[in-house]
Amino acid sequence: MAAAVASDAKLEKLRPAVASLDQISENEKTGFINLVSRYLSGEADQIEWSKIQTPTDEVVVPYDTLAPAPEDLEATKKLLDKLVVLKLNGGLGTTMGCTGPKSVIEVRNGFTFLDLIVIQIESLNKKYGCNVPLLLMNSFNTHEDTQKIVEKYSNSNIEIHTFNQSQYPRIVVEDFSPLPSKGVAGKDGWYPPGHGDVFPALTNSGKLDAMLSKGKEYVFVANSDNLGAVVDLKILNHLINNQNEYCMEVTPKTLADVKGGTLISYEGRVQLLEIAQVPDEHVSEFKSIEKFKIFNTNNLWVNLKAIKRLVEADALKMEIIPNPKEVEGIKVLQLETAAGAAIRFFDNAIGSNVPRSxxxxxxATSDLLLVQSDLYTLVDGFVIRNPARTNPANPSVELGPEFKKVGNFLSRFKSIPSIVELDSLKVSGDVWFGAGIILKGKVTITAKAGKLEIPDGAVIENKVDKFQTSI
Incomplete structure (x- = not known):
């Protein structure tokens, strides 16, 4: 009882402070207060471990059992004209040492993530004579830069729309007041509340109604930095034919993915299970790739009318993810949600167990090394895997802190080594790579003292600490 009274007092104090913030809309204020209210009420659907069931193939449909997409050009055009592609574009490239939206980092052959996305959709529109629009959900961090960047696509055969996800005030932990009210100016007082906000933001921006008025039925949502998240006709065809309101693409777990959310059947519905929801005594079981064999790729296909219905009914109450931070020495709290957690609110929702590709x-730059290497080629904006690589898994790559920033990473390679036959690579210290290097098997390179230069044309195979001396 006392806890409930304390929660009510916090909320009553917060309401007028939020109401006085003139930087955000009334919709954002309402959404924020609702989120905080849910958090303070302690509402959390506890998972009863014994009720968790492994989803059947009807619930998580194996990709290879999906019917092939129609081969007829006109039928394919009709299918694609029902589709909208939405890329989550709110993230900055700060972890890789870049300023501005992460989607404008150069990935391959001078093309950025955004360039490749535009080229892919353009080639679809051209090939089938369809009109698949691209929506970019920005955050207040990426909005201005993205607006300037999309101008260069103004002559493209593609309709590009941008809209912003919500902007919420960070909460001061000490007295539960909004951080901007404490005189913290600029962007530091605010945060974007996770990609679960995509559904209300799409609605509040007017973009949802605009797409529905054009006869669009499904939106394909994906992270802008996932180069494998391309339009898939088989999945779209399956959803339309089976009237599935929601589909999450999952893929088999490897040891690198053990913390990723997984799909379960729970009380008759399909549901996302995240590691944060798992009782402590079951965490090792959750991480096992024997019991929980798949994880969420965050490639999501969602029916637009269903989004409208659920947002208007305020029915999308996804699990809240508390994210503590510190700003200018002040402990603050961000409350976020994830789009994948919405699966349980949609009718006839499914997963699809898709190829790792x-x-x-x-x-990180270790991922950049993979996509810039001879493991992949670029065709019409699509990153295609080299068939010469017989191992279905990519090599594991660990690069030291000297390689963390994109600029430093690029300067340390005269050219990206050949890694088609590489199993693993670990690099530590002040290492510099020459041109035309070939890496095979398991390779560890350590510069123990000073600068280490790997000569042009070197072939390194199954070597540990091959070059230990300073050159």
């Missing part, structure tokens, strides 16, 4: 995120 549809999950190719670039989160």
């Amino acid at each position: 549809r999950f190719l995120p670039v989160k």
Whole structure:
């Protein structure tokens, strides 16, 4: 009882402070207060471990059992004319040492993530005579830069729309007041509340109604840095034919993905299970790739009318992810949600167990090394895997802090080594790579003292600490 009274007092104090913030809309104020209210009420659907069931193939449909997409050009055009592509574009490239939106980092052959996305959709529109629009959901961090960047596509055969996800005030932990009210000016007082906000933001921006008025039925949502997240006709065809309101693409877990959210069947519905929801005594079981064999790629296909229905009914109450931070020495709290957690609110929702090739995120320069190497080629904006690579898994790559920033990474390679036959690479110290280097098997390179230069044309195979001396 006392806890409930304390929660009510916090909320009553917060309401007028939020109401006085003139930087955000009434919709954003309402959405924020609702999120905080849910958080303070302690509402959390506890998972009863014994009720968790492994989803059947009807719930998580194997990709290879999906019917082939129509081969007829006109039928394919009709299919694609029902589709909108939405890329989550709110992230900055700060972890890789870049300023501005992450989507404008150069990935391959001088093309950025955004360039490749535009080229892909343009080639679809040209090939089938369809009109698949591209929507970019920005955050207040990426909005201005993205607006300037999309101008260069003004002559493209593609309709590009941008809209902003919500902007919420960070909460001061000490007294539960909004951080901007404490005189913290600029962007530091605010945060974007996670990609679960895509559904209300799409609605509040007017973009949802605009797409519905053009006869669009489905939106394909994906992270802008996932190079494998391309339009898939088989999945779209399946959803339309089976009237599935929501589909999450999942793919088999490897040991690198053990913390990723997974799909379960729970009380008759399909549901996303995240590691944060798992009781401590079951965490090792959750991480096992024997019991929980798949994880969420965050490639999501969602029916637009269903989004409208659920947002208007305020029915999308996804699990809240508390994210503590510190700003100018002040402890603050961000409350966020994830789009994948919405699966349980949609009718006839499914997963699809897709090939690993549809999950190719670039989160760090070690990922950039993979996509810039001879493991891949570029065709019509699509990153295609080299068939000469017989191992279905990519090599594991660990680069030291000297390679963390994109600029430093690029300067340390005269050219990206050949890694088609590489199993693993670990580089530490002040290492510089010459041109035309070939890496095979398991390779560890350590510069123990000073600068180490790997000569042009070197072939390194199954070597540990091959070059230990300073050159």
